[in-house]
Amino acid sequence: MPITLEQPTGARLLTADEQEVAVPATLRYTSADPQAVHFVFPPWISLDGEEVTWTFARALLEEGLETPAALGNVQVRPYGPARTVVELRAEEGVAAISFPTSVLARFLLSSLRVGG
Numbered sequence: 847m848p849i850t851l852e853q854p855t856g857a858r859l860l861t862a863d864e865q866e867v868a869v870p871a872t873l874r875y876t877s878a879d880p881q882a883v884h885f886v887f888p889p890w891i892s893l894d895g896e897e898v899t900w901t902f903a904r905a906l907l908e909e910g911l912e913t914p915a916a917l918g919n920v921q922v923r924p925y926g927p928a929r930t931v932v933e934l935r936a937e938e939g940v941a942a943i944s945f946p947t948s949v950l951a952r953f954l955l956s957s958l959r960v961g962g
Contacts, residue, residue, distance in 0.1 A: 849877045849960050851874065852874050853873040853952075854871070854873075855871055855946075857870070857945050859941060860931070860942040860943070870887075870888055871885055871943070872885075873886075874899075875904070875956070875961065877960050879901075881905070882901050882904060883904045883957065885900045885902075885932065885943075886899045893938055900932075902920040904954070904957060910930065911950060911954070912924070919936065920935070924947070928947055930946075931945075
């Protein structure tokens, strides 16, 4: 039976005018899809009012905690000494979202324990 981890966390949406807007997010991992992580954002953050889930390689998250890394429409990079930015690109534009690095590292470690 697959195991699913969900970790609610706070993040900050980085705006074009260099402001930061607090947004909740849920980090999700399931052993049924062991190579992926899922970042879930609430409906009010999207243009169409629907919950948004971005799925990308767990290895990309791991690499991006240390050095800039990109794959497809997702880029992950360190952002100062204690934060990491996940940049998500879509037809509608780009969203840059900052997370505490310690939260992402803890989530990644938990996913590795569950899914190897």
